[in-house]
Amino acid sequence: MIPFRCLRALALASLMLPLAAAAQQGPIKVGxxxxxxxxFSPNAQETLDAMKLYFDEIGNTVAGRKIxxxxxxxxxxxxxxxxxxxxxxxxxKVQVLAGIVNTGVALAVxxxxxxxxxxxxxxxxxxxxxxxxxxxxxxxxxxxxxxSGRGPGAAAADWAFKNGWKRVSLVASDYAGGLEVMxxxxxxxxFRGGQVVQEQxxxxxTADYGPYLNNIDRKVDAVISFTPGADGLRFMRQYIETGLKxxxxxxxxxxxxxxxxxxxxxxxxxxxxxxxxxYTAAIKTPENEKFVxxxxxxxxxxxxxxxxxxxxxxxxxAEAAKALNGNVEDGEKFVQALRQVKFxxxxxxxxxxxxxxxxQSQYIRKVEKVGADYLNVPVATYGTVDQFWPWKVDxxxxxxxxxxxxxxxxxxxxxxxxx
Numbered sequence: 001m002i003p004f005r006c007l008r009a010l011a012l013a014s015l016m017l018p019l020a021a022a023a024q025q026g027p028i029k030v031g032x033x034x035x036x037x038x039x040f041s042p043n044a045q046e047t048l049d050a051m052k053l054y055f056d057e058i059g060n061t062v063a064g065r066k067i068x069x070x071x072x073x074x075x076x077x078x079x080x081x082x083x084x085x086x087x088x089x090x091x092x093k094v095q096v097l098a099g100i101v102n103t104g105v106a107l108a109v110x111x112x113x114x115x116x117x118x119x120x121x122x123x124x125x126x127x128x129x130x131x132x133x134x135x136x137x138x139x140x141x142x143x144x145x146x147x148s149g150r151g152p153g154a155a156a157a158d159w160a161f162k163n164g165w166k167r168v169s170l171v172a173s174d175y176a177g178g179l180e181v182m183x184x185x186x187x188x189x190x191f192r193g194g195q196v197v198q199e200q201x202x203x204x205x206t207a208d209y210g211p212y213l214n215n216i217d218r219k220v221d222a223v224i225s226f227t228p229g230a231d232g233l234r235f236m237r238q239y240i241e242t243g244l245k246x247x248x249x250x251x252x253x254x255x256x257x258x259x260x261x262x263x264x265x266x267x268x269x270x271x272x273x274x275x276x277x278x279y280t281a282a283i284k285t286p287e288n289e290k291f292v293x294x295x296x297x298x299x300x301x302x303x304x305x306x307x308x309x310x311x312x313x314x315x316x317x318a319e320a321a322k323a324l325n326g327n328v329e330d331g332e333k334f335v336q337a338l339r340q341v342k343f344x345x346x347x348x349x350x351x352x353x354x355x356x357x358x359x360q361s362q363y364i365r366k367v368e369k370v371g372a373d374y375l376n377v378p379v380a381t382y383g384t385v386d387q388f389w390p391w392k393v394d395x396x397x398x399x400x401x402x403x404x405x406x407x408x409x410x411x412x413x414x415x416x417x418x419x
Contacts, residue, residue: 101153102177
């Protein structure tokens with residue numbers, strides 16, 4: 001008969017086997033592709049800070065394996081992004097990629113990660129709709145927990161029309177993301193009964209928005225803007241300085257101008273500007289209040305959307321790894337586990353649709369001063385908005401792609417034309 005102390009030792013040893021095996025596998029390597037330099041650097045830094053915050057909260061360990069975060073700067077350039085993705089996968093042997101602010105970078109790395117069967121968790125601003133929609137760009141190895149190019153624009157259009165804005169002017173940055181965001185607004189706005197009377201596109205990195213602002217029709221009910229990264233601050237300042245804010249309401253889709261660090265710089269003149277986004281630090285839930293407190297303690301800043309996006313992406317990776325008992329080497333199983341994640345987050349409830357895109361709330365916000373802070377206070381909430389809202393997937397997919405609509409958003413018949 002085996003002595004009891006020996007049985008106990010054997011039992012303890014058997015319990016330790018999974019942990020020992022996990023340790024022998026080495027760390028779970030997460031490769032972060034982020035635009036640490038260039039116009040998108042503020043967005044990237046916030047994403048990175050929040051990813052580190054979550055991983056620190058769980059001791060940089062999941063399922064008995066250490067988490068190693070390896071950061072590469074894409075500089076917002078598609079070719080650089082692809083080179084860095086190759087380096088992370090082939091040299092560093094990461095099991096999952098994350099990050100990506102620039103839509104062009106996401107498109108550039110998509111085919112490569114599909115070939116290598118390495119999951120990509122987009123937890124920054126890259127919103128290329130096609131990556132998570134039926135069609136030739138749909139990538140089964142992508143899970144996006146931040147947002148696509150549609151959600152905030154669709155919600156903004158619905159709210160704008162229902163609040164009396166019938167004629168609007170659009171100003172956006174001239175790249176793929178700018179057209180997708182403005183297309184998403186215009187299509188829903190037309191569907192509700194509104195009219196886009198102007199559309200203008202300024203190059204990324206524009207220093208002087210004067211020509212675009214001077215060209216705005218002063219008889220519109222509102223101006224709808226999308227100027228990401230550092231461009232957002234310049235656009236908002238010049239919109240205020242030219243006196244337009246006092247005459248025409250501004251709706252900042254994706255909160256790029258009303259990005260919280262920008263509000264600190266602009267102060268009272270920013271009060272009253274509207275924005276649409278899937279997050280605001282003013283959300284009153286236990287999850288968000290805990291996150292805001294921790295993020296401010298770590299960075300001395302109020303989080304904007306890239307913070308909770310980065311945080312949610314880090315948690316999604318950890319939750320999927322936990323579901324697999326740390327066995328993340330099989331990319332196909334890992335991405336399937338990622339698609340099953342579901343939890344309450346600082347942004348609100350998070351789930352993933354059948355195409356790999358996040359289902360979450362959208363908020364219409366207004367800049368207000370709360371105590372000593374300038375905050376985007378929610379004035380309306382759209383719960384559980386998916387990437388096809390307000391249509392069902394089959395109905396939405398009948399519309400023509402946004403790529404065909406540049407310069408035609410003033411024609412509602414074109415915006416709503418079916419293929």
